[in-house]
Amino acid sequence: MMILTVAGKKKNYPERLTLPALIEQEAVENPDYVTVTINDAFVERGDFAQTILKDGDTVEFLYFMGGGTV
């Protein structure tokens, strides 16, 4: 097991978890359009699949949000 901080919450995750697996596990909405930072650095979409999370990583999901007028 390893500890990740995901969206501000520390939790246990299995070792060698990939970013796409985390996105699925966290039920990220509209996963094709989410922006991800790991340890305050952007992850390029093309690098998602090869990204393996390490113990202590901080992961954030940033969502498109419209809204306002209409």
Place this chain on the structure above:
Amino acid sequence: MPFTNEQLERYSRHIILKEVGIKGQKKLLNAKVLIIGAGGLGAPAALYLAAAGVGTIGIADADEVDLSNLQRQVIHTTADLGKAKVKSAAETMTAINPDVKVNTYRTFVTSQNIMNLIAGYDFILDGTDNFPAKFLINDACVMAKKPFSHAGIIRFRGQLMTYVPGQGPCYRCVFKNPPPKDAVPTCKQAGVIGAMGGVIGSLQAMEAIKYIIGQGKLLTGRLLTYDALKMEFHTIKLPRDEHCAVCSAHPTITKLIDYEQAECDMKK
């Protein structure tokens, strides 16, 4: 110009704050803020900025007040149905505070008009509902070196960040390009709690006020998110994208772009 007795009284709760004082209130009265979108976010922001005595407030919106707006757009009333939103908003703002000069622009922002619209303003507030407008406002503000507040709301969630030239990432650093039309739902498609506009729009007004009086820490390099169901605020650190298409040293976007609107949100 010295304050009148009426102004001293009206702004007394500001003036008593050491972060504002007479000096800060003067700055507010001399400030010019443009609000793009007189809707869920723009309505509460406009009310608070007018009440605060921001001397010149521009408001841009092409729409008329519709019955479905009144659940959240608190600057308009039932009596305003069918009226241009900018007119209805201006009337409420001047009724709250006759010190405020309101400039109304009954138009949607486009690549053609946005540079002229923002030119005379110190701070821009993005209260629009769609990604083409959000990217347009970002790019125009980056190009014109204008600070602005981005915000978005949907369902029970909201977010905002502040861009100040040279002080951190722009909206495009984080979100790169608008999502394809209809890929990400808008408020109209997904719904939103009216009070969400109140929370996030008021935070945008707060950022504008802090910027004007030069106090505190702005949301530059940070995205503040709010989840009403969990009743949690969360701050996400935002890096700058060294290769950002618009705000980097070698931008690839040097002309404003009118992206296509989501079809379901097109006006009939």
